[in-house]
Amino acid sequence: MADGLALHQVGVRFGGLTALDDVSLEVGPGEVVGVIGPNGAGKTTLFNVVCGFVTAHTGTLTLDGRPLRPRPHRLTRLGIARTLQGTGLFAGLTVLENVMAGATHTARVGLLPALLGLPRSDRDERRLREHARAVLDELGIAGYADAAPGTLPFAVRQRVGLARALAARPRLLLLDEPAGGLGADDVDTLAELIRGLPHRAADPCAVLLVEHHMDLVMAVCDRIVVLDFGRVVAAGAPEAVREDPAVVDAYLGAAVDEAA
Incomplete structure (x- = not known):
């Protein structure tokens, strides 16, 4: 694949445990790809490999056909953003300030002008603030801009976390179980938001989604990759994956183990 993210036969070991074994997948521009x-x-290990928190022992990663060696502090400059389970918002900042924090890598001035309060710094802050407000408005939560995250319903906090990631203007967004803790209506709203991300008028982005909520995955994904014991056991369109015997076995096996 010339454009987008690709993992080629990636393997990860933790001591004697194989967490990923010969895993390959692609996320092209305009796609929503699910991992279940x-x-x-x-x-989670797969996500951590893409983010640079875990180094693959075998295989390679590429971005637009070029070797990718991700580092967590450089992800946004590569056009990659990630949401966190449990939102990961800064309690001491307002909603608007949290979203602005997601876009600080786009600041046009350095630390010294900001510390001195020079006009260039003021203009940069206004630009970031306007951009953050626009993202909040797009997600329908601009009315919470001045609120503290801890005062908000969980579903709103989840959307603030998404807004912070989008403020970085990513070309690829990694969504880590965004439906966790949401009710049915909120999941439907989230599905609509995810489906629209590759088609945004400004800053469209592809999506790599890890999620347990099968209805959400089936509703939003163009393609799905199924992992079991670190290996890809199925991959393809949602309709094909749903009926794949290997997928049924993996999930039925998990259900039996949890019930035991």
Whole structure:
């Protein structure tokens, strides 16, 4: 694949445990790709490889056909952003300030002008503030801009976390179980938001989604990759994956283990 993210036969080991084994997947521009599997299948490890928190022992990553060696502090400059389970918002900042924090890598002035309060710094802050407000408005939560995150319903905090990631203007957004803790109506709203991300008028982005909520995955994904014990056991369109015997076995096996 010339454009987008690709993992080529990636393997990860933790001591004697194989977390990922020969995993390959692609996320092209304009796509929503889901990664599903039972607990312990390797989904979080895969995300951590893409983010640079975990180094692959085998295989390679590419971005637009070029070798990718991700580092967490450089992700946004590569056009990659990630949301966190549990929102990960800064309690001491307002909603607007949290979203502005997601776009600080786009600041046009350095630390010294900001500390001295020079006019260039003021203009930069106004620009970031306006951009953050625009993202909040797009997600329908501009009315909470001055609120503290801890005072908000969980579903709103989840959307603030998404707004902060989008403020970085990513070309690829990694969504880590965004439906966790949401009710049915909120999941429907989230699905609509995710489906629209590759088609935004400004800053469209592809999506790599890890999620347990199967209805959401089936509703928003163009393609799905299924992991079980660190290996890809199925991949393809949602309709094909849903009926794949390997997927049924993986999830039925997980259900039996949890019930035991």
